[in-house]
Amino acid sequence: MTEIRLWNTASKRKEPLIPMRPGAVSMYVCGPTVYDRAHLGNARPVVVFDTLNRLLRHVYGADAVTYVRNFTDVDDKIIARAEETGRDIAQITGETTQWYLDDMAAIGALEPDAMPRATDYIPAMVAMIETLIAGGHAYAAEGHVLFSVESYTAYGRLSGRSVEDMIAGARVEVAPYKRNPMDFVLWKPSTPDQPGWDSPWGRGRPGWHIECSAMSRELLGDSFDIHGGGNDLMFPHHENEIAQSCCANPGSDFARIWMHNEMLLVEGKKMSKSLGNFFTVRELLDQGVPGEVIRFVFLSTHYRKPMDWTEERANTARRTLQKWREQTRDVTPGDVPDHMLQLLADDLNVSGYIAEMHQLAHAHDQSTLLAAGQLVGLLGENLSGWEIVSPADGATLSILDDLQRRLAEARDAAMQSKDFSQVDHLKTALLAAGVEVRMSKQGVDLVPGAGFEPAQLERLK
Ligand SMILES: Nc1ncnc2c1ncn2[C@@H]1O[C@H](COP(=O)(O)OP(=O)(O)OP(=O)(O)O)[C@@H](O)[C@H]1O
Numbered sequence: 001m002t003e004i005r006l007w008n009t010a011s012k013r014k015e016p017l018i019p020m021r022p023g024a025v026s027m028y029v030c031g032p033t034v035y036d037r038a039h040l041g042n043a044r045p046v047v048v049f050d051t052l053n054r055l056l057r058h059v060y061g062a063d064a065v066t067y068v069r070n071f072t073d074v075d076d077k078i079i080a081r082a083e084e085t086g087r088d089i090a091q092i093t094g095e096t097t098q099w100y101l102d103d104m105a106a107i108g109a110l111e112p113d114a115m116p117r118a119t120d121y122i123p124a125m126v127a128m129i130e131t132l133i134a135g136g137h138a139y140a141a142e143g144h145v146l147f148s149v150e151s152y153t154a155y156g157r158l159s160g161r162s163v164e165d166m167i168a169g170a171r172v173e174v175a176p177y178k179r180n181p182m183d184f185v186l187w188k189p190s191t192p193d194q195p196g197w198d199s200p201w202g203r204g205r206p207g208w209h210i211e212c213s214a215m216s217r218e219l220l221g222d223s224f225d226i227h228g229g230g231n232d233l234m235f236p237h238h239e240n241e242i243a244q245s246c247c248a249n250p251g252s253d254f255a256r257i258w259m260h261n262e263m264l265l266v267e268g269k270k271m272s273k274s275l276g277n278f279f280t281v282r283e284l285l286d287q288g289v290p291g292e293v294i295r296f297v298f299l300s301t302h303y304r305k306p307m308d309w310t311e312e313r314a315n316t317a318r319r320t321l322q323k324w325r326e327q328t329r330d331v332t333p334g335d336v337p338d339h340m341l342q343l344l345a346d347d348l349n350v351s352g353y354i355a356e357m358h359q360l361a362h363a364h365d366q367s368t369l370l371a372a373g374q375l376v377g378l379l380g381e382n383l384s385g386w387e388i389v390s391p392a393d394g395a396t397l398s399i400l401d402d403l404q405r406r407l408a409e410a411r412d413a414a415m416q417s418k419d420f421s422q423v424d425h426l427k428t429a430l431l432a433a434g435v436e437v438r439m440s441k442q443g444v445d446l447v448p449g450a451g452f453e454p455a456q457l458e459r460l461k
């Protein structure tokens with residue numbers, strides 16, 4: 001069986017994935033707070049963990065993998081949105097949840113095995129908070145319940161900070177009912193017009209962090225294999241999840257491997273709702289960018305590196321996919337070769353994997369190319385958005401293939417003879433027909449651009 005190695009943020013090294021329950025892999029990923037359309041940054045963790053989910057299913061079998069991603073449908077941001085718009089909270093969260101599912105399906109993400117909504121798990125959260133109070137890890141004060149960070153000596157270990165550093169560096173809310181400024185809210189009181197549930201501490205609602213601790217435990221148990229999310233969640237959210245879960249379930253590991261994707265940036269800054277520097281996945285789809293192109297752009301950068309979205313990258317992705325789609329039309333998928341699987345299994349080296357896909361395309365190994373694409377959620381049948389693209393027809397593609405071969409041969413010959421006139425002649429003619437010519441050590445690539453005129457190729461036949 002392929003050994004999967006993943007970078008564990010907690011240990012700061014790559015570790016083999018050894019499922020706690022042999023043959024059964026469990027993964028929890030923090031999902032969205034549902035009050036607005038997902039922006040492009042929000043789609044990055046979805047693509048990253050969807051790709052991992054697909055790899056896990058390939059290696060262990062689909063039935064052996066349990067992937068959970070939650071919806072946070074109770075949160076102060078949602079309450080604020082309802083107040084601003086005068087709309088009903090259930091309407092806002094219901095609509096936004098459906099948008100999210102539609103948009104993520106459009107970028108080729110499989111639905112997780114479970115998608116718990118926080119409001120369906122309030123009793124589990126209350127029970128966990130009671131356990132924490134009984135164990136001396138939390139205290140009730142003025143209708144709130146707070147987690148006492150001093151009660152957990154490993155607090156800060158994931159993000160590598162001490163409690164003193166955190167107090168100095170963080171903008172923590174200082175409140176009279178807190179014993180330590182770093183103590184964080186497990187439960188807070190609700191006014192009569194805010195969503196609330198009866199509890200031993202009065203009518204109120206959970207804090208954000210306890211939601212994930214309770215839902216992951218209900219669905220995956222005290223300990224599970226992989227916990228994922230964006231690296232903006234490492235502190236305080238994940239640090240707080242660990243504190244809650246490890247104190248409520250003594251002796252458990254909570255999550256064995258912590259994985260964090262880097263951010264999608266806009267001019268050097270994280271794309272985020274609060275900064276207002278965002279555009280949504282839906283806007284891109286509506287502009288005619290196929291969901292598969294969005295996915296491909298994400299896959300082209302390793303998940304632990306920050307990245308930008310540029311139109312140029314989108315156009316390159318579109319041309320590559322268009323070509324591969326034509327090449328693999330009516331082809332039956334073969335098998336993904338082991339050396340390619342090894343690349344994915346090495347902490348999701350998808351860019352290396354895509355380089356191999358280019359090689360397969362050059363070698364006209366269409367059935368392997370198709371299988372390789374489908375393993376990472378590309379070249380499938382259900383990916384929308386291509387209808388507005390006019391693909392080159394089969395005859396034109398075979399001329400292009402022929403020209404690609406001739407150009408590669410001409411180049412090899414010219415390396416010996418030092419006479420590049422034939423290479424230059426072909427290149428000039430291709431460029432005139434609107435075909436971009438890319439030559440690298442790996443080979444020759446012909447990419448028809450927006451101004452492609454197939455008729456111009458006829459005279460090169
Ligand atoms: N720019 C980004 N790049 C990659 N992942 C992101 C980016 N922004 C948010 N995420 C991830 O998206 C998920 C949902 O995040 P969240 O709903 O907090 O969005 P947000 O834009 O960060 O909102 P806010 O700015 O209001 O905090 C989380 O897993 C988070 O890590």
Ligand SMILES: [Zn+2]
Nearest residue numbers: 030031212237
């Ligand atoms: Zn979470």
